[in-house]
Amino acid sequence: MSAPMTTASASASATAIPDDKKRAADETEAGVKTAQAADATARPAKKPKLRRYKAKKAEPTSPLGVLQFEIDALLAKHSLTREGVTNDLSAILNDPHKESPNSVTNQYHRIVDGVEVLALTSNGDGLALLDNPVQLGQKQVCIVPFGLPGDTVRVRVFKSHPLYVESDLLDVITKSPMRHDELITDKYFGKASGSQFEFLTYAKQLEIKRSTIANAYKYFAPRILAEGLVPEIDDTVASPLQYNYRTKITPHFDLPRRAAREPLEKCPPLGFGQKGRPEWRKDTLDVGGNAAILDIEECALATEILNVGLANERARFAKEFRNYKKGATILLRENTIVLDESRDVQEQLGEGSRDADGNVSYIEVKDPEHGVTLAKTCVTNQRQVVAEYVDGYTFNFTAGEFFQNNNSILPLVTKYVRDNLQIPNSKEGEPRYLVDAYCGSGLFSVCSSKGVDKVTGVEISADSVAFAERNAKTNGVENCDFIVGKAEKLFETISTPNDRTSVILDPPRKGCDAVFMKQLSEYYPARIVYISCNVHSQARDVEYFLKETEKGGDYKVESVRGFDFFPQTHHVESVCVLSRV
Numbered sequence: 001m002s003a004p005m006t007t008a009s010a011s012a013s014a015t016a017i018p019d020d021k022k023r024a025a026d027e028t029e030a031g032v033k034t035a036q037a038a039d040a041t042a043r044p045a046k047k048p049k050l051r052r053y054k055a056k057k058a059e060p061t062s063p064l065g066v067l068q069f070e071i072d073a074l075l076a077k078h079s080l081t082r083e084g085v086t087n088d089l090s091a092i093l094n095d096p097h098k099e100s101p102n103s104v105t106n107q108y109h110r111i112v113d114g115v116e117v118l119a120l121t122s123n124g125d126g127l128a129l130l131d132n133p134v135q136l137g138q139k140q141v142c143i144v145p146f147g148l149p150g151d152t153v154r155v156r157v158f159k160s161h162p163l164y165v166e167s168d169l170l171d172v173i174t175k176s177p178m179r180h181d182e183l184i185t186d187k188y189f190g191k192a193s194g195s196q197f198e199f200l201t202y203a204k205q206l207e208i209k210r211s212t213i214a215n216a217y218k219y220f221a222p223r224i225l226a227e228g229l230v231p232e233i234d235d236t237v238a239s240p241l242q243y244n245y246r247t248k249i250t251p252h253f254d255l256p257r258r259a260a261r262e263p264l265e266k267c268p269p270l271g272f273g274q275k276g277r278p279e280w281r282k283d284t285l286d287v288g289g290n291a292a293i294l295d296i297e298e299c300a301l302a303t304e305i306l307n308v309g310l311a312n313e314r315a316r317f318a319k320e321f322r323n324y325k326k327g328a329t330i331l332l333r334e335n336t337i338v339l340d341e342s343r344d345v346q347e348q349l350g351e352g353s354r355d356a357d358g359n360v361s362y363i364e365v366k367d368p369e370h371g372v373t374l375a376k377t378c379v380t381n382q383r384q385v386v387a388e389y390v391d392g393y394t395f396n397f398t399a400g401e402f403f404q405n406n407n408s409i410l411p412l413v414t415k416y417v418r419d420n421l422q423i424p425n426s427k428e429g430e431p432r433y434l435v436d437a438y439c440g441s442g443l444f445s446v447c448s449s450k451g452v453d454k455v456t457g458v459e460i461s462a463d464s465v466a467f468a469e470r471n472a473k474t475n476g477v478e479n480c481d482f483i484v485g486k487a488e489k490l491f492e493t494i495s496t497p498n499d500r501t502s503v504i505l506d507p508p509r510k511g512c513d514a515v516f517m518k519q520l521s522e523y524y525p526a527r528i529v530y531i532s533c534n535v536h537s538q539a540r541d542v543e544y545f546l547k548e549t550e551k552g553g554d555y556k557v558e559s560v561r562g563f564d565f566f567p568q569t570h571h572v573e574s575v576c577v578l579s580r581v
C-alpha cells in the first residue's frame with residue numbers, strides 16, 4: 001500500500017487542474033472567503049480541517065492484498081512506477097465543490113471511452129490503464145469488472161483509491177477473442193457479484209485458474225520459485241457439474257430505513273449483491289432491479305432443489321416481509337436422504353422448505369451405483385442436521401457449518417488426496433498412518449481411512465468434531481480419533497511414527513500459522529497434502545515451510561494442481577503435495 005497522500009502532494013495536484021476549471025474553483029472559494037469575512041465580526045472563522053485518506057490495512061493474501069501484486073506486475077510490464085499512477089485522494093476528500101461539474105471529484109469520476117483491458121486479476125476483474133484526468137502526464141490503474149484482456153471498453157470511473165480506481169463497464173466496443181457472450185444463459189450475469197466467467201469457454205476458465213495458481217506462487221513463494229523448487233502447475237481438474245452445483249446459497253435482503261410503525265409498502269428485493277452499476281448487458285439492464293441487492297428469482301449456480309427452495313422462500317417472504325424489522329440472510333442448504341421405498345416419502349423428509357400447500361419440497365434422484373433412491377430437500381434452519389453423500393459415505397453436519405460446496409467434484413478430490421497420501425516404496429505389511437489437520441466434520445479422514453492403520457483428526461470447532469466422530473461411526477469407520485483444539489495441539493498427542501505418517505492440511509482462507517508450520521517440520525512427516533481455498537496463503541505457507549522451518553529444506557514440492565470447485569467464478573481450490581527428498 002502506498003502511504004496516505006500528504007498536504008504537499010495535495011497542493012501540487014491543485015496546480016494541475018486545467019486553468020478554466022481552477023479559475024472557477026478559485027472564484028467559488030473566493031466567494032466563500034468573502035462570506036466568511038462578513039461573518040467574522042460575529043465569531044472568529046474556523047480553519048477547515050484537512051481530511052486525510054486512511055488506508056485500510058489489507059492482509060497480503062486477501063483479494064485487496066493480492067491486487068497490490070497484480071498492479072505492480074502490470075506497472076512493471078508497462079514501465080511505470082507506483083508514483084506514476086498514484087491518485088491525489090487528498091484533493092478529492094477536500095474538494096469544496098464536489099457537486100460542481102468541473103470539480104476535482106467529477107474530473108476523476110467520469111466516463112472514459114476506448115479503454116483497452118490489459119490483464120485479468122485473480123478476482124476475475126479486468127485491469128486497464130487510463131490517463132489521469134487531473135494530474136496530467138500521470139496514469140491511473142482502473143479495475144473493470146466483466147472486462148477481458150483484449151477488450152476495448154467504455155467505463156464509468158466511480159471511486160478512487162491511492163493506487164487504482166474502480167469503474168463500471170458501460171459498453172464493450174471491441175471484443176476480446178476470449179469473449180463469448182453467446183455462452184451467457186444466466187439473465188443476472190454481468191450484474192450480480194456471484195460469477196465472473198460465464199462468457200468464457202469452460203476450457204478457458206480452467207486455464208485461467210491454472211495461471212492464478214502460477215501467479216500466486218510467483219507473488220508469495222518467489223524464493224522457492226527462483227530456486228526451481230516449484231514444478232510446473234498441473235492442469236486444473238474440471239468440475240463434473242458446471243452449473244447447478246452449489247449445495248449452499250445465502251440470499252439476503254435489506255430493509256429501507258423508516259420511522260417506527262411506518263409500514264413497508266413494497267416487498268424489498270431478495271437475492272445477491274449487485275457488482276457496481278454495470279450497463280454493458282443492454283438486454284437485461286433492468287433484470288433484478290437496480291438496488292444494491294438484486295432481486296434474484298433463480299440462481300444458475302445452485303442445485304435444482306435449492307432453486308425450488310429459493311422460489312418457496314421468496315413466496316413466503318413476499319407475504320411476510322412486513323414482519324421483519326431489519327435486513328437478514330436466508331440459508332438454503334441441500335440435504336440428502338436415502339429413501340426407504342416401502343414408506344411414505346413426506347414422512348421421511350424431516351423439516352425443509354415448504355411449497356404453497358405446506359408440503360416439504362423434494363426432488364428424487366436414483367443412485368444406481370449404490371442401488372438406492374435419494375431425496376433432496378432444501379433446509380433453511382442453520383441448526384438443523386443435514387446429510388451429504390460422498391464416495392458412498394454419508395456425512396452429517398449442521399446446515400450452518402462448513403462443508404465443501406460442490407458435491408459433484410468431491411469424489412475426484414477425495415480420490416486425488418487419498419492417492420497422494422501414499423508413502424512411496426512402502427513394503428507389504430508396513431503400517432500407515434494419517435493425520436487430518438483442520439478436519440471439519442471428517443470428510444478427508446473418513447474418505448481416506450481405508451488401508452490406513454489409524455487416522456487422527458484435529459479441528460477447532462467442538463461441534464464439527466462431534467460430527468466427525470458421528471460420521472466415522474455411521475460409516476462403520478473404526479480407526480479414526482478426533483481432537484478438539486487448534487491444529488498445533490496435534491503435536492502434543494501424536495504418537496504415530498513420522499516416517500509412516502502422511503498429513504492432510506485443509507485450513508481456512510487465511511492459511512496455517514507459523515507455530516503450526518514449525519511444529520509440523522519438527523514432526524517431520526513422510527508426506528504432506530495441503531488443500532486450500534486460498535492459493536495465495538497456500539503459496540506463502542509452502543515457501544515458509546521449505547525456507548523458514550528447521551527441516552523444511554528436506555522437502556520438495558512434488559505437485560500443485562487446481563480443482564474447479566466453483567465453475568463460472570474466479571475461485572479455485574489448490575492441492576499441493578510435499579514429499580521428503
Ligand SMILES: C[S@@+](CC[C@H](N)C(=O)[O-])C[C@H]1O[C@@H](n2cnc3c(N)ncnc32)[C@H](O)[C@@H]1O
Nearest residue numbers: 438439440443459460461485486487506507508
Ligand atoms: C476449509 S475448512 C476444512 C474442513 C474439512 N477438511 C472439510 O473438507 O470439510 C477449515 C476447517 O478448519 C477449522 N479451523 C479453523 N482454524 C483452526 C485452527 N486454528 N485449528 C484447527 N482447526 C481450525 C475450521 O473450523 C474448519 O472446519
